[in-house]
Structure formats: structure tokens, C-alpha cells
Amino acid sequence: MGFKIAVAGATGNVGREMLNILEERGFPADEVVALASRRSVGQEASYGDKTLKVKALENYDFSDTDICLMSAGGGVSQEYSPRIGKQGCVVIDNSSAFRYDQDVPLIVPEVNPDAVEGFRKKNIIANPNCSTAQLVVALKPLHDAATIRRVIVSTYQSVSGAGKEGMDELFEQTRAVFVADPISTKKFTKRIAFNVIPHIDVFMDDGFTKEEWKMVAETKKMLDPKIKLTATCVRVPVFIGHAESVNIEFAKPITADEAREILREAPGCQVIDKREDGGYITPYESAGEDATYISRLREDSTIDNGLAMWVVSDNLRKGAALNTVQIAELLVAKGLIQPKRQAA
Known part of the structure; x- marks a missing residue:
């Protein structure tokens, strides 16, 4: 008897990728359910050669569901994840809603697999966060070997990190440049086509953005608070x-x-240098x-014991959907979860 899996946010970029990866990796699921908001009910989502009809997250009963892969945004997760968890369904949440909660493990399976038992x-x-996930995969084996004191990282993040709206905006602005149409900005604070924007998420009081703060807090939580x-x-x-x-x-x-x-030799890493x-x-x-690539x-x-490197990864996969599915695989591999219908 396999597991029953729900994917919440199944119509979004990451939700669709989650469904693809579940099928690609042969996750032991007997049933997969696609969930989204009421306005998406009846839409179709692909799962391998199957087509799933999207159901409403709002009134879904999770009592017979084993794992919910949540990719519906922080606000939705804050509202629904605790309720789902109380129904005995393990939520693996892709948002930032619970990353800094001491009672919620923050996991990258190649980095801190044993911490998953705190779920x-x-x-x-x-x-x-997508930018942190690939970073810690590359840092972990180096930290084990020589102990990292300090990291300075500059990211070059794709528009898919801002969802479908970000991808649409880049496409529409690029087209507008070539046909000399007016360029409008909606998702981003400045034009993104043929430009770069040193601003992701909201600004904080110290001048850093929330995205930058996430990288600090999450690296410390998963890898080492002394870094x-x-x-x-x-x-x-x-x-x-x-x-x-x-x-x-x-x-x-x-x-x-x-x-x-x-x-x-490190798990999840591929060196092309x-x-x-x-x-x-x-x-x-x-x-x-799926790999986190390391080059350069x-x-x-300029410092004692210093290295520089270039790290690249697909943010929709390792930065989000793949890592989520890998966490589900980790639960199964460690025997931390059993199918409810089998237990019944």
C-alpha cells in the first residue's frame, strides 16, 4: 500500500513541478490529489500520463492523506498547515511561514537529514528559500572539511523566483522592447528586461532585504549558527x-x-570547472x-584560507519542488511515516 499525497498550490509554477518530480522519481504514491484555491477548481494538472482535476484546498479533508506538499504561499500556509498537521497529515511547506519556528525543522536532505525527526x-x-537551498548544498561538505567562518554571497536570481507573474513580466517587457511598445512594471519595482534589480522582497530597518536576511537565518539554522x-x-x-x-x-x-x-564526492553537487x-x-x-553545480x-x-566559487541551480527544482519531494522521500526512507490506509 502506497501513500496518499496532496499538492497544495498545484496550479502554480512550483506546484506543477512538484507533480512532475513525484512522477519522475517514482515516489511510492497510490493516490495524488491536486489542490488549489476555489477559483482554480476544475482546472487540470498533469501527473505523469494522468490528468488530475484540481480540488479546493479550503474544504479538503486531510484525515486519510499522508503528506501535503504545500506551495500556496506564506499566508495560506499559516492558515492551513497547522490545521492539516492536526489531522495527522505531514505538511512539507515551501513558503517562509514556518522556517524560523523552533518547533519546525528546516531541511535540505544533503545537509541536515537527521533534523527531520523533529517534525x-x-x-x-x-x-x-531557493537561494539558500543551493548555497548550503555547496557549503556543507566544505564546512565539514575546513570549518567555515564567513561567507559573502551575491545572488543572480531568475524571475521564476517571483512566480508566473515574474516570468510573464520579463516576457512581455522583452517583447515590448523589440516592437517599441510602452513598458509597464507590475511585479517588479523597476524594469527587468535587459536590466538587473538589486532588490528582492521587502526592505528591513538595517538596509538589507528580507531575501538577504533569509539567507543568513536559514544558513545558521541548517548548517551552523556560528557562520x-x-x-x-x-x-x-x-x-x-x-x-x-x-x-x-x-x-x-x-x-x-x-x-x-x-x-x-558530495551528494547533490556536480563540479563543472x-x-x-x-x-x-x-x-x-x-x-x-537536479544538481547544484559548482564552477570557477x-x-x-586577500584573506587567509579563502576560496571563491560560482554556484548555479534550477530554483524551481532544487530550490523548491525537488527539495520538497526529497524531504518526503527522507521521511519514507527513515521509516518516520507509514501510509494511513495500511495502518488502518
């Missing part, structure tokens, strides 16, 4: 794939060659792929 307090597990991190998060005119320029200071000596070998034209990965090449590894001569 029982609320029956909720949080998925990290000092500062981030500058930038939106770029790319449809899918986040890139990051990462500068790391270690407590112990580590060479670029040593780091390269460590990362080649040839010192020649095209010997690196770009966001375009990462789209549709080199030693930083």
Missing part, C-alpha cells in the same frame, strides 16, 4: 535558474584543488536539472 511537534517541515554571512540578492532577466558568487573564509587551510575533490572558454555552468544549462573554484589571496 512530530507540529507535523510541519519547512523547505528553505557569519552577508548577502546581496539581485533579480536578473533570466527565466529559470539562480546563480551565486560565493566567497568563503575558513578556519583551516583548504586549497581550490582540495575543495574541488570534496565537492565532486574547466579553466577554459565555456568550462562552467550558467543558469540556462541548469534548467530542468579558486583561492582568494
Whole structure:
């Protein structure tokens, strides 16, 4: 007997990707249910060669559902995830609603798999921010080897991180440039076509944005609270794939060659680092792929024990949908969850 899985937010970019990945990876599900808001009821969502009719999240009974993959936004998650959890269904939430809750584990399976066992307090597990997820996959094996003291990261984040509206805006503005139409901005604070915007999420009192703060808080929670991190998060005119320029200071000596070998053996990482034209990965090449790619590894001569590297990943997959499904797989692999219908 397999599991019954619900995907909440099934009509969004990440929800659709969750359904694709569940089928691609052969997750042991006997039944998969697509959920969204009332206005989406009756729409269709693809799950392998099957077509699912979208049902309403608002009145859905989760009492016989094992896992809910939640990708319906922070406000919706805050309202529904605790209710769903109380019905005995484990929520794996892709929003920021519960990431900083001490009673909710924040998980990247390649980084802190053992922490998942804390889910029982609320029956909720949080998925990290897309920019953090790929960063910690690359940092974890290096931290284990040489202890990271400080990280400076600049992100180059695709418009899909802002949802379908962000992708639509880039497409419409790009078209407008070529046909000399007026350009309007809706989702972003400034024009995104042929431009970059150093502003993701709201500004905080210290001048950093909420996106930048998330990277700090989430890295500390998942990897090590002693790591000092500062981030500058930038939106770029790319449809899918986040890139990051990462500068790391270690407590112990580590060479670029040593780091390269460590990362080649690390789960979830793929090193593409040839010192020649095209010997690196770009966001375009990462789209549709599961790996976190590391390129441009080199030693930083301005500090002791310093390295610089370029990290790229598909933000809709490892940054969101894939990581969520991997958490569900982790629950099954560790025997932390059994199908309710089998138990009955």
C-alpha cells in the first residue's frame, strides 16, 4: 500500500513541478490529489500520463492523506498547515511561514537529514528559500572539511523566483522592447528586461532585504549558527535558474584543488570547472536539472584560507519542488511515516 499525497498550490509554477518530480522519481504514491484555491477548481494538472482535476484546498479533508506538499504561499500556509498537521497529515511547506519556528525543522536532505525527526511537534517541515537551498548544498561538505567562518554571497536570481507573474513580466517587457511598445512594471519595482534589480522582497530597518536576511537565518539554522554571512540578492532577466558568487573564509587551510575533490564526492553537487572558454555552468544549462553545480573554484589571496566559487541551480527544482519531494522521500526512507490506509 502506497501513500496518499496532496499538492497544495498545484496550479502554480512550483506546484506543477512538484507533480512532475513525484512522477519522475517514482515516489511510492497510490493516490495524488491536486489542490488549489476555489477559483482554480476544475482546472487540470498533469501527473505523469494522468490528468488530475484540481480540488479546493479550503474544504479538503486531510484525515486519510499522508503528506501535503504545500506551495500556496506564506499566508495560506499559516492558515492551513497547522490545521492539516492536526489531522495527522505531514505538511512539507515551501513558503517562509514556518522556517524560523523552533518547533519546525528546516531541511535540505544533503545537509541536515537527521533534523527531520523533529517534525512530530507540529507535523510541519519547512523547505528553505531557493537561494539558500543551493548555497548550503555547496557549503556543507566544505564546512565539514575546513570549518567555515564567513561567507559573502551575491545572488543572480531568475524571475521564476517571483512566480508566473515574474516570468510573464520579463516576457512581455522583452517583447515590448523589440516592437517599441510602452513598458509597464507590475511585479517588479523597476524594469527587468535587459536590466538587473538589486532588490528582492521587502526592505528591513538595517538596509538589507528580507531575501538577504533569509539567507543568513536559514544558513545558521541548517548548517551552523556560528557562520557569519552577508548577502546581496539581485533579480536578473533570466527565466529559470539562480546563480551565486560565493566567497568563503575558513578556519583551516583548504586549497581550490582540495575543495574541488570534496565537492565532486558530495551528494547533490556536480563540479563543472574547466579553466577554459565555456568550462562552467550558467543558469540556462541548469534548467530542468537536479544538481547544484559548482564552477570557477579558486583561492582568494586577500584573506587567509579563502576560496571563491560560482554556484548555479534550477530554483524551481532544487530550490523548491525537488527539495520538497526529497524531504518526503527522507521521511519514507527513515521509516518516520507509514501510509494511513495500511495502518488502518
